[in-house]
Amino acid sequence: xxxxxxxxxxxxxxxxxxxxxxxxxxxxxxxxxxxxxxxxxxxxxxxxxxxxxxxxxxxxxxxxxxxxxxxxxxxxxxxxxxxxxxxxxxxxxxxxxxxxxxxxxxxxxxxxxxxxxxxxxxxxxxxxxxxxxxxxxxxxxxxxxxxxxxxxxxxxxxxxxxxxxxxxxxxx
Numbered sequence: 001x002x003x004x005x006x007x008x009x010x011x012x013x014x015x016x017x018x019x020x021x022x023x024x025x026x027x028x029x030x031x032x033x034x035x036x037x038x039x040x041x042x043x044x045x046x047x048x049x050x051x052x053x054x055x056x057x058x059x060x061x062x063x064x065x066x067x068x069x070x071x072x073x074x075x076x077x078x079x080x081x082x083x084x085x086x087x088x089x090x091x092x093x094x095x096x097x098x099x100x101x102x103x104x105x106x107x108x109x110x111x112x113x114x115x116x117x118x119x120x121x122x123x124x125x126x127x128x129x130x131x132x133x134x135x136x137x138x139x140x141x142x143x144x145x146x147x148x149x150x151x152x153x154x155x156x157x158x159x160x161x162x163x164x165x166x167x168x169x170x171x172x
Contacts, residue, residue, distance in 0.1 A: 021085030022093060023139045025073055027132070029094040032069050033101025034128045035155050037061040039162035041106060041121075046166020051117040055109035062102025070095020104128055129155045 040061045045054040074091025077084060084090060105128060108120035129151045136147040 017083070017085075019139050020083065021079075021090065023135070025090040025093040026097040027135050027139070028073070029066070029069055029097025029099075030101040030128075030135070031132055031151075033062060033065055033098035034104070034125070034132060035101075035158050036065050036098075037102035037106065038125065038155065038158045039165065041102075041109075042118075042159060042162035043166035043169065045109070045114060045118060046163060047169040049114060049170070051109045051112055051114045054114075054117070055106060058102060058106030058109060062099050062106055065102055066095040066099030069098040101128065125155065125159060 037058055041054055041058040044057040045051070048054065070091040072091075073094035074087045076087070078087050079085045079090070105121045105124040108124060109117045111117040111120060130148065133144070133148040133151045136142040136151070137144040140147075
């Protein structure tokens with residue numbers, strides 16, 4: 001093995017460690033926060049016709065999901081066997097990314113006009129899902145077209161369920 005081979009191997013190992021210990025927990029959290037908060041947020045908007053109510057449901061769902069996912073990741077393993085790194089660091093990364101993922105499309109509901117808030121939130125959801133697809137493509141080496149399809153379809157199903165349940169609950 002030449003010195004160049006050792007350098008390349010060390011760089012590849014460092015990259016793999018970074019992906020396993022930082023990117024993967026962040027991606028897990030971002031995906032969960034972005035998708036799991038869609039249904040309650042948009043169902044609340046449809047049910048109450050109140051941007052204010054939707055914002056607080058989105059806030060509660062985002063923070064609750066962040067705590068839940070952070071603890072789940074931190075308590076899943078100590079990293080010794082899997083090489084996944086410090087469990088509390090992974091938990092902080094996952095929990096923070098989960099909260100962020102839920103809050104990005106919740107923030108538009110600070111706009112008092114529900115119609116404007118909804119349209120802004122729709123745009124944010126599309127951007128979030130495309131960002132998730134790009135991260136999967138960039139770091140997980142997933143083909144871009146298939147990851148966009150998977151993320152958009154999965155997010156779209158949850159988004160549609162939230163809208164549908166909000167309409168049913170509102171009697172529409």
